[in-house]
Amino acid sequence: MNSISAKLNLMIKACEKASKVIIRDFGELENLQVSKKGPKDFVTKTDKRVEKILIEELSKSKKNYSFITEETGEILNENKDIFWIIDPIDGTTNFLHGVPHFAISIALQEKKEIIIGLIFDPIKNEIFYAEKNNGSFFNNNRVRVSNKSDIDECLFATNSEGIKLNFPKLNLRNTGCAALDLAYVGCGRFDGYFHDKINLWDVAAGKIIIEEAGGKVNNINNYKINQIDIRAGNSNIYDKMLTKLDNF
DSSP: OOOOOHHHHHHHHHHHHHHHHHHHHHHHHHHHTTSSSHHHHHHHHHHHHHHHHHHHHHGGGOSOEEEEETTTEEEOOSEEEEEEEEEEEETHHHHHTTOSOOEEEEEEEETTEEEEEEEEETTTTEEEEEETTSOEEETTEEEOOOOOOOGGGOOEEOOSTTSOSSOOSSOEEOOSOHHHHHHHHHTTSSSEEEEEEEOHHHHHHHHHHHHHTTEEEOOGGGSOTTSEEEEEEETTTHHHHHHHHHTO
16 A cells, blocks of 8 residues: 555545445435435435534544535634545435435645545445645555547536536536546546536545646636636646537
């Protein structure tokens, strides 16, 4: 196994602990589908419970970093230059419908720069992570973005939110989980990803995973944290993807 920092180790341990709650609750969802009110409230509770575990575990670093989270928003602690950015369950609609495609996403941001990213898929037991200048890894094996350069052979991920309804002529998937879409670009399953008006916690971890895997991502600091237009892809296809989107 490659050597990882104490911070990343803490992030992995936090995910492992939180994933037990997700897996258990996901297993119980089937019993709730009969109740009209049940599933949605249930998923909200799971989201909050997972976030609480992640915050508690990450706070054990004793560094007093601040937090940006999907459920709670900004939590300012003593250290206001470094933030843990958390999405307890990215892909809650999938979760709600019993579709096993969602993930925990955690990033560490120092002075506006993402320096560590971790995306964990608890159902498939797949973990993607990257640290600045240390490469990207999938289940502890080094990964690279794909090296495809023919746009017609590429597979892209997106979401209809914020994107014009008539899509550009690209081979597209809409999986309902931005974090995993980005992780998949990082390990070469997808070749590119684009999405408008997305949140920082959905994309922070994926950004560094793609960059450390040799891919390109636009500067997300140019946007408000809940209005990000993200563009990501392997370096051969990135500009071609932008041209397709710009000419669309």
